Amino acid sequence: MTTPVLELTNISKRFGEGEARVDALSAVSLRVVRGELVALIGPSGSGKSTLVSIAGALLTPSEGRLYLNGEDITDSPGQQRARLRLREIGFIFQGSNLISYLTGREQLLFIADLIGLPNGDARRQAYRLLDELGMARRADHYPEELSGGERQRIAIARALMNDPALILADEPTASLDSRRGRAVVELLAREVHERDKAAVLVTHDERLLDLCDRVVHIADGRLTGMPVGAGSAAM
């Protein structure tokens, strides 16, 4: 049995105290392995973003443990979390995702600068990713000159630039029409499978579920439907 890339065990997250207390997540357990694209679907306010934030080391859980590549990072200090996010995780957010004053190519080179990749390698890798995502010809445009779908394709390329173990995408298709949204998720699925990444995709759109390897339903901060880990070929 391979070590899962991401493992959440009995994660709970509470916001606020007393009357104002919100149980965003209650005893959530989830494992995601290499080469697996997991869809997380559920109504608004069900805790999807909270789960992704905890999985992405952006938020600490109230209870439970978080493992990345088998290592317990639940209590890691802030600076180490930033390092983990930079080295091990690729994020794709809903919107305002790209840096406005960098061209598509520079969005990727920025990541290379952060992780200290040599210039030549960085340029080659950026070109390869942009090419794979069909953005090579639009690479030198600024975000404001790109369509929503093109922007999200750049965002996928950026999330892959650090060659992460885990990809987290919180509603990356929310601002796209369904055809373009599907195209973006198709690309994401292809990259995840070809590059053997573990990925979690938060979505509202049931029509995208067929592109994913496994679907996890969430309601009121609890995972429902498929049992944890079921349906994963690698398990």
Place this chain on the structure above:
Amino acid sequence: MFLALREIRHAKLRFALIAGVIVLVSSLVFILSGLANGLSAGNTAAIDAMPVDGMVVSAGSDYLLDRSTVSAGVAKDIAGIDGIDSAEPLGVSSANITASASDTVIGVSFFGIVPEGMIQPDVTRGEGFAGHEGGVVIDETLTEDGIGLGDTFLTEPGGIELTVVGVTTDRTYRLRPSIYMPLDLWRQLQPVQEGAAPDAVSAIVVRGDQAAIDSIPDVAPDTMVGSTTQVAGHIPGEAEQNGTLMLIQVFLVVIAAGIIAAFFYIITLQKLPELGVMKAIGTGTGYLVRTLIAQVLAIAVVGILLGISVADTLALVIGNAVPYSITVQRMALFGGILLLVAIGGTVLSLARIARVDPLDAINKAG
């Protein structure tokens, strides 16, 4: 600095505007500094240039040479004090002269000095007045009024015709050119005053050790001593003028800090969502801080260098109409202050950057 210059390049107009404001403010600082320096030199250069350790003036004169009268004979008593190397009488007075060639009247300062004495100025053209009956050495600035080597002029008071035999530089006093002449001649030119001692001069200049200089009033009654700096500082208007110009410069520096602080703070506020995304994907606060400081440095250095060239060009255009003089050291000093102030102005923005929560990238997305 991957981000710093790319952001400036993308928002050229914005950054050009703030650099433009820094150019204006810094050139104003440099111009004022040059003006303050020039005005002060015009006021005090002749005093500053005297290689003496102390000046003896009359007790009630408040170090104003024009108001001070001392008997020249006292110089001998002072010279006798242990520790005093030399003491010489000095006469200073305001006067007008009329150029013989052109009838123009010019305000000047007369300096009556001991020939070949301590404060005999070096001549840059012509020669000293020794051996020239009625010959004087003038400050260079007088040549701009049309009086040069070999020219003659009529004194008022005195009504005596004198001839320029030598020219010296940087010897202005109270914004007027100085004219150096033998003490005897100077005394002839003074209006007769009721009750004044026949050998009255303005001051005794001395060289010697400080303790001996401080003891002079014990030997010479009704006198007090001060350094040339003290005497220069008591020239009417000198302290006020320096204070006013310094105050304006301090205000300008504060304004520059305020403008830079506001500009970068507003830009930072506009970028908060982006900064959230950057932190979410693992950008450290230190990286973002370095980026901002690099931007401020780039903008401030360009602005200050252009400010210096604007000030210099303006000084060239104005020419000698106003006294303007600035040294490389002063430029470096004010440039350095402006640079520090610019970096200080980013503290607010840096604090805001440090507070950005990477979680905002998810919660406030879209």
